[in-house]
């Protein structure tokens with residue numbers, strides 16, 4: 698079965714823009730500017746991202762023909778942060794609907810270690826089967842979560858990465874726990890599944906740029922960032938710096954200069 702990851706991974710590297718927070722976290726992550734999905738699709742286009750991630754509702758209303766150069770990744774499951782239930786995020790959109798919306802790939806969150814893991818695995822496996830029949834890549838958010846499960850533990854993260862590979866995911870979206878050496882092992886455990894790291898909560902520009910350089914040095918394939926791009930005052934300058942780090946192995950020092958130069962140009 699040939700899965701075409703080439704539109705999202707360029708020379709096995711990728712920088713994606715994530716914008717599914719309106720459902721996952723609610724408007725607390727958004728402001729008057731970022732609440733408009735168009736603002737974020739424009740960043741994805743002008744920032745030359747390798748893909749943009751949204752829920753199907755946003756894709757249907759905002760992924761217009763002029764954005765077609767940015768591959769769309771439709772998140773097939775989702776949940777809010779409101780109910781206090783066991784970690785599970787059920788499928789809300791089919792692979793066929795994602796294709797009709799123009800998706801190049803589909804995404805799904807797996808809560809590794811959840812008491813509802815069997816149900817999650819079964820749902821995910823059907824998605825892999827359907828998407829791969831179309832040659833469509835599947836991206837899995839491998840987030841360890843559940844009673845007694847730590848998403849900071851390198852062994853648990855390595856297990857989650859391996860799970861993603863075993864379950865047929867092509868790309869894994871994971872959170873970095875700052876264990877630089879440990880991540881080299883996590884990358885090995887993922888085998889041919891490519892890992893992209895989430896951005897996390899917004900931090901100072903220089904800190905995020907430095908962290909991104911460290912992340913790329915672990916051997917992961919790239920980053921799938923949300924808040925650390927679109928919550929920033931200069932999202933396009935940050936995008937350019939990240940692109941240099943991810944696609945050109947630029948170091949943080951030089952990437953910061955790129956960031957400053959971009960801001961200067963915009964003035």
Ligand code: FBP
Nearest residue numbers: 715717718721895896897922923924
């Ligand atoms: P950020 O880069 O903004 O951290 O986004 C990453 C992400 O995976 C989003 O795609 C998703 O909405 C969110 O984090 C979910 O995180 P959590 O389950 O920890 O609230």
